[in-house]
Amino acid sequence: MRCDIISVxxxxxxxxxxxxxxQLQNPDxxxxxxxxxxxxxxxKHRSDVKVAVIEYSEQTKSFFAFHKLSRARGAPLGGQISDYQGIxxxxxxxxxxxxxxxxxxxxSYDFNHALQxxxxxAQNAYWQSDSPRIDLRDGYENWYKGRAQETSALKTVARxxxxxxxxxxxxxxxxxxPDPDAWDIFLEWKRAALAEQNARFILDTPWLMDVAKTIRDTKTTDFAGMFSTLYAGDRLIAAHFGMRSHAALHWWMPSYDASLNRYSPGLVHLALCAEDADARGLSEVxxxxxxxxxxxxxSNASRQLCEGSLERPLxxxxxxxxxxxxxxxxxxxxGSNRSAELGKRAMTRALSQGRV
Known part of the structure; x- marks a missing residue:
């Protein structure tokens, strides 16, 4: 195996x-x-992003992108906004x-959303989780019918x-x-919702906001930002900022008008996004x-994830x-499930794992 390090x-x-x-050849x-x-x-917005180009033979290359931080620490690409990691x-x-x-x-390299x-x-993990998915390979209608048989939630959303x-x-x-006013309202809603939970909006970190805007404005066949909105009449009632690949829409940052909570506008919007994803030929949300x-x-499927670290022990x-x-x-x-979870959070903070 040969490994070269280059910039993007x-x-x-x-x-x-x-x-x-x-990416095309591996559904995971x-x-x-x-x-x-x-x-x-x-x-585009971080000079510390590196790519390991791993060569097993002249015909086979793999790619691993990461942030190279101080003290030879590695972090997931995008830091706290990264929902998937892997080679x-x-x-x-x-x-x-x-x-x-x-x-x-x-x-060392810390990961928290790596593919099991x-x-x-997987062999260097200490925690397992999963990412729920809407599997659309059989089409939106079949997904809807299948979930409607399992839960009344979709019928409630339709009502x-x-x-x-x-x-x-x-x-x-x-x-x-493309309306900049809609984007500003989305950000305002998101900040307000997180403030109620005493949480900070991650995109208020300047470089992450720059990354988000770059993604939002990117439109290619294999990768594009998706800032979708839902209006009732002329009134904006829900918005979602995500991105898609050739096959998947990632449900990333949803928000809605909290004064309309009784209508569940966010869930109405999600169902419409799933329908639109199917119409675009995507296989999952x-x-x-x-x-x-x-x-x-x-969800009617999930993808298994793990959390842990790669390290040189000495x-x-x-x-x-x-x-x-x-x-x-x-x-x-x-320990109990709660003590294990609290311990994980405390040690992650202490080591600043995954932060950029």
């Missing part, structure tokens, strides 16, 4: 095409987070971690949709809304990691992460 702008046409083909890599367009959007290439035997990290100049199907990450039309006016869905009720009710960052792994595995085995 230095990817040549052949490498970009190989990256695209790797269908998320837009694995698209070369996402790497290009982040790298864009064939799924196979695990890479020898210390040798790989040494070749890319890292002492990739042994390199509220009719009420919206009756009381506020005809609905108008825009798959991508990825709802992102989480246990929210609506994700359980809308380095200072690597030693700290090795100790963290042993501690977390102990909590997972002998």
């Amino acid at each position: 702008p230095d990817l040549d046409a052949d490498s970009i095409e190989q990256w695209r083909q790797n 890599l269908c998320s837009p987070f694995f698209s070369v367009g996402y790497a290009q959007a982040v790298a 864009v290439g064939p799924t196979g035997a695990p890479i020898h971690t210390p040798s790989f990290l040494k070749s890319v100049g890292l002492a 199907t990739q042994p390199t990450f 509220k949709k009719r009420k919206l039309i009756r009381e506020l006016g005809e609905l108008r869905f825009l798959a991508h809304d 990825d709802l992102g990691r989480g246990t929210q009720r609506y994700k359980r009710e809308f 380095s200072i960052p690597g030693s700290a992460r090795g100790i963290r792994k042993l501690t977390q595995k102990g909590l997972n085995r002998f």
Whole structure:
């Protein structure tokens, strides 16, 4: 195995095409987070983005994009906004971690949304989770019928949709809304909703806002930003900022007019986004990691993820992460679910894992 480190702008046409083909050939890599367009959007605003080009033979290359931080620490591409991590290439035997990290100049690499199907990450994980999905391979109508048999949620959403039309006016869905006023209202709603939870809006970090705007304005066949909106009459009632690849829409940052909560405008919008995704020939809407009720009710599939770290054990960052792994595995085995979760959060904060 040979590994070269380059910057994203230095990817040549052949490498970009190989990256695209790797993604097209592996359904587990269908998320837009694995698209070369996402790497290009982040790298436009961060000089610390690197790509490991892993060569198994002259015909086979894999790609691994990451942030190279101080003290030889590696972080997921996009930091806190990254909902997927992994190597864009064939799924196979695990890479020898210390040798790989040494070749890319890292002492450690933290991951929190890595694919469990990739042994390199699964074997170095201390936590498992999943990302619920709306599988549209059999079409929107079949998905809808299947979920309607399992839960009354979609029938409730359909009833509220009719009420919206009756009381506020005809609905108008825009798959991508270029109106800057709509974008500003979306941001205002999102900030207000998070403030109620004493949480900070991640896009208020300037470089992440720049990345989001670059993604929003990108429109290619294999990668595009999707700022969709829903109007009742002339009134904006819901908005969502996400992105799509050749096959998947990622449900990323939804928001809605909180004064209309009784109509569930966000869920009405999600159902319309799923219908639009099917019409565009996409095979899934990825709802992102989480246990929210609506994700359980809308999803009919999931993708398994894991959280952990790759480390060189004799380095200072690597030693700290090795100790963290042993501690977390102990909590997972002998502690309560709550103590294990609280311990995970505390140690993640202490080590600033995944932060850029």
